Amino acid sequence: MVTKTNNSRKGLSKKESVLLSKLSSKKIINIEDIRSELNTTYKNAKKIASKLNKKGWLDRIDRGKYLIIPLEAGEKSIYTEHEFVIASNLISNYYIAFLSALNFHGMTEQTPFTVFVATTERKKNRTIHDIPYNFIKIDKKKFFGYEKYAVASSQINISVPEKTIIDSLDHLEYSGGIIEVVKGLKEKRDELDIHKMVNYAVKINNGAVVKRLHYLMDFLNFDIPNDVEKKLINNYSDSYSLLDNTLSDKGKYRSKWKLRINIKTQDLLEEGY
Numbered sequence: 001m002v003t004k005t006n007n008s009r010k011g012l013s014k015k016e017s018v019l020l021s022k023l024s025s026k027k028i029i030n031i032e033d034i035r036s037e038l039n040t041t042y043k044n045a046k047k048i049a050s051k052l053n054k055k056g057w058l059d060r061i062d063r064g065k066y067l068i069i070p071l072e073a074g075e076k077s078i079y080t081e082h083e084f085v086i087a088s089n090l091i092s093n094y095y096i097a098f099l100s101a102l103n104f105h106g107m108t109e110q111t112p113f114t115v116f117v118a119t120t121e122r123k124k125n126r127t128i129h130d131i132p133y134n135f136i137k138i139d140k141k142k143f144f145g146y147e148k149y150a151v152a153s154s155q156i157n158i159s160v161p162e163k164t165i166i167d168s169l170d171h172l173e174y175s176g177g178i179i180e181v182v183k184g185l186k187e188k189r190d191e192l193d194i195h196k197m198v199n200y201a202v203k204i205n206n207g208a209v210v211k212r213l214h215y216l217m218d219f220l221n222f223d224i225p226n227d228v229e230k231k232l233i234n235n236y237s238d239s240y241s242l243l244d245n246t247l248s249d250k251g252k253y254r255s256k257w258k259l260r261i262n263i264k265t266q267d268l269l270e271e272g273y
Contacts, residue, residue: 016051028089090135091121097158102176107164107165123135141205145163161192178268208242212243240260243262
């Protein structure tokens with residue numbers, strides 16, 4: 001959750017009160033919402049938003065975007081809103097991904113301090129109410145495998161568990177490393193659709209991800225159908241890859257998976273079993 005704290009807020013005019021009442025269901029509004037509701041100019045709508053911000057009834061979270069601070073927040077405007085709701089209003093093409101999605105699906109006990117957002121757009125990282133938002137631009141061919149989930153009475157795009165695993169293997173630097181992926185596979189092993197997960201791995205066209213997935217499934221004794229095993233092997237990249245590319249380039253080479261195992265097996269065992 002994120003927290004908003006202001007000095008004592010000031011009273012509203014009748015016009016301001018009616019405006020906020022009509023827009024309150026949106027939680028987060030933009031200048032165009034105000035302009036349209038009041039049938040006024042964009043310039044005047046900006047002035048109104050700025051005034052409501054100074055009075056403690058709106059909180060600016062991005063350029064032209066404001067969080068409505070409800071009446072029940074009290075005189076001091078202390079209010080919380082879920083960080084995924086904030087993220088969903090900062091960018092159009094997005095889904096919550098990587099460590100944030102692993103945590104959401106109960107695939108890791110690690111609570112990320114940063115909200116990780118996959119997007120096809122360029123968006124600068126920013127911090128809102130002490131919560132860092134990290135926007136990771138990914139290729140359009142990788143922008144799939146997400147659904148809408150209910151979060152704080154809003155519908156938020158979040159990667160499905162199978163895609164969360166694949167995205168994490170593709171970007172271990174945003175996912176807590178290979179250990180967190182092992183936790184996720186272990187925690188959801190009876191719920192994950194193996195065919196879907198492997199198809200996702202092949203679709204993003206990263207041979208290193210395919211090899212990492214195959215190795216971890218073998219390590220955790222997943223029951224891998226023959227056709228799935230063949231698909232994995234047929235989509236290996238030619239050169240050796242690191243099991244965890246966030247760690248140093250060392251360890252034993254394993255020809256079966258064309259991987260360099262650069263993490264102690266004991267560390268994986270502690271999470272895998």
